[in-house]
Amino acid sequence: MKTAQDKKKKAKLHALLFGAASISLYAAVFKFADPMVELYAKGGAYCLLPVSTVFLFSYVHGNFASNVWTALGIEASSSAGRKSDKAEKTQRKDTRSRATLKA
Amino acid sequence: MHDVLLDGARFVDLSLAGVLFLFFVGFVGGLVSGFIGSGGAFVLTPGMMSLGVPGPVAVASNMCHKFPKALVGALKRYKYGQVDIKMGLIVGVSAEIGVQIGIQVQKMILEQWGPAGSNLYVSFAFVFVLVTVGSFVMKDAINTKRNGGEEKVTNLAKKLQSIELWPMVNFKGSNIRISFWFTAPVGLAAGLLAATIAVGGFAGVPGMIYIIGMSSLMASATELVVAFVMGLGGTLIWAFYGMVDIRLTLIILAGSLFGVQLGAIGTTYVKDYVIKYVMATIMLIVAFSRGLAMPKYLKQLDAINWDASLISSMSKTSFGLMCFALGVGAFIILKSMVMGRRQERKMELAANSNA
Numbered sequence: 001m002k003t004a005q006d007k008k009k010k011a012k013l014h015a016l017l018f019g020a021a022s023i024s025l026y027a028a029v030f031k032f033a034d035p036m037v038e039l040y041a042k043g044g045a046y047c048l049l050p051v052s053t054v055f056l057f058s059y060v061h062g063n064f065a066s067n068v069w070t071a072l073g074i075e076a077s078s079s080a081g082r083k084s085d086k087a088e089k090t091q092r093k094d095t096r097s098r099a100t101l102k103a
Numbered sequence: 104m105h106d107v108l109l110d111g112a113r114f115v116d117l118s119l120a121g122v123l124f125l126f127f128v129g130f131v132g133g134l135v136s137g138f139i140g141s142g143g144a145f146v147l148t149p150g151m152m153s154l155g156v157p158g159p160v161a162v163a164s165n166m167c168h169k170f171p172k173a174l175v176g177a178l179k180r181y182k183y184g185q186v187d188i189k190m191g192l193i194v195g196v197s198a199e200i201g202v203q204i205g206i207q208v209q210k211m212i213l214e215q216w217g218p219a220g221s222n223l224y225v226s227f228a229f230v231f232v233l234v235t236v237g238s239f240v241m242k243d244a245i246n247t248k249r250n251g252g253e254e255k256v257t258n259l260a261k262k263l264q265s266i267e268l269w270p271m272v273n274f275k276g277s278n279i280r281i282s283f284w285f286t287a288p289v290g291l292a293a294g295l296l297a298a299t300i301a302v303g304g305f306a307g308v309p310g311m312i313y314i315i316g317m318s319s320l321m322a323s324a325t326e327l328v329v330a331f332v333m334g335l336g337g338t339l340i341w342a343f344y345g346m347v348d349i350r351l352t353l354i355i356l357a358g359s360l361f362g363v364q365l366g367a368i369g370t371t372y373v374k375d376y377v378i379k380y381v382m383a384t385i386m387l388i389v390a391f392s393r394g395l396a397m398p399k400y401l402k403q404l405d406a407i408n409w410d411a412s413l414i415s416s417m418s419k420t421s422f423g424l425m426c427f428a429l430g431v432g433a434f435i436i437l438k439s440m441v442m443g444r445r446q447e448r449k450m451e452l453a454a455n456s457n458a
Contacts, residue, residue: 026353026357029349029350029353030350033350036349036350037114037348037349037350040342040345040347040349041114041345041346041347041348042345043342043343043344043345044343046342046345047339047342047343048342049342049349050167050338050342050347050349050352051167051335051338051339051342053349053353054167054168054170054171054352054353054356055171057171057353057356058171058172058174058175058356058360061356061357061360062171062175062360062364064360065360065361065364066179066364068361069361069364069365069368074365074368075368076182076183076367076368076371077371077372077443077444077447078447079371079447080182080183080184080371
């Protein structure tokens with residue numbers, strides 16, 4: 001079973017890796033900012049460029065941010081998910097009308 | 104839009120202060136979005152415009168950061184079992200239709216009364232919708248807290264759920280069975296509001312709570328799916344016209360991806376009614392702020408003749424109040440989160456000492 005310390009250690013490593021990747025991506029964007037802005041503003045089929053770029057950044061930078069919070073010990077409550085489990089176990093009253101046979 | 108397209112200077116030079124401002128507002132906006140499902144846009148768009156970014160570019164760049172932020176937030180909250188994907192998709196697609204209707208209404212008003220009339224309409228919609236819905240949500244949050252903090256499904260939602268109107272849809276995530284015809288109007292209203300004031304969640308989340316019957320926790324998390332669907336569709340349209348300034352988008356995204364995950368974590372430490380509190384507080388402050396901006400547009404329409412310096416200071420106060428609304432929301436979230444964590448640790452320590 002993983003201890004909290006192991007989890008933090010793994011998160012630190014991932015934060016470093018994704019952090020390095022994120023910084024590289026941001027550095028690349030700002031190094032080539034002018035041609036990039038021009039290319040992305042061409043419109044038409046080029047509209048896929050900003051969309052795919054933000055997907056890439058949300059994966060890399062999103063993982064970086066997530067691991068930073070975990071490495072800092074800021075995590076969800078241990079009861080997270082239990083509320084929804086409780087909701088799933090509570091059966092909803094079936095209000096549908098049924099065909100009945102009077103014999 | 105065509106004029107802006109032809110203008111070579113539509114992409115501004117960014118200063119370090121501007122970059123830091125966008126990163127910070129992105130973070131706070133993300134924190135609020137991760138917690139209540141929406142918010143941030145009402146400060147980000149005018150904030151970018153104050154840096155000299157033209158309106159359409161500010162709206163487009165903001166929207167382009169909104170959908171990946173919503174995606175990351177939705178994934179995080181899905182892990183906590185708070186997202187109803189099916190509901191999010193249905194409401195999201197209906198909201199797309201609402202956005203298109205909202206754009207047509209805006210166009211009609213713009214043609215009829217010009218830019219000042221359009222701005223006045225937006226401000227009036229802000230004040231009317233946010234005061235009405237915000238007061239209702241605030242009253243409900245206070246009552247829920249007084250009654251022990253447990254949320255109850257509204258009578259309206261119970262009634263609508265009992266009506267068998269084809270097609271009935273089963274939402275396993277939120278354990279609700281309701282007709283499609285009662286979920287679609289919620290999406291339409293959210294879309295209409297999004298096209299008018301850029302924050303559809305102020306109609307979408309209360310709609311999912313009070314009309315469909317979801318809990319605040321589920322509704323605010325599901326709103327992130329709605330925001331993803333709406334944001335992706337909107338971005339493709341804006342990007343088609345070349346309006347996205349990718350630098351602005353990525354700077355805001357850098358801050359908001361930290362914020363949205365923190366906000367999502369925060370929801371696991373609070374009771375459902377706290378989400379309503381935060382949302383209602385922000386809505387009411389923003390409504391007041393937009394009320395202060397209305398005399399400017401009334402003067403442009405020659406409807407009032409107030410002193411120009413007074414109107415100018417009212418407009419500045421209006422923007423300051425919007426930032427304040429976001430700050431207050433972030434403060435309540437962080438405070439609730441710290442208190443929740445402290446309480447959980449105390450309970451863990453007590454349980455360990457008993458063992």
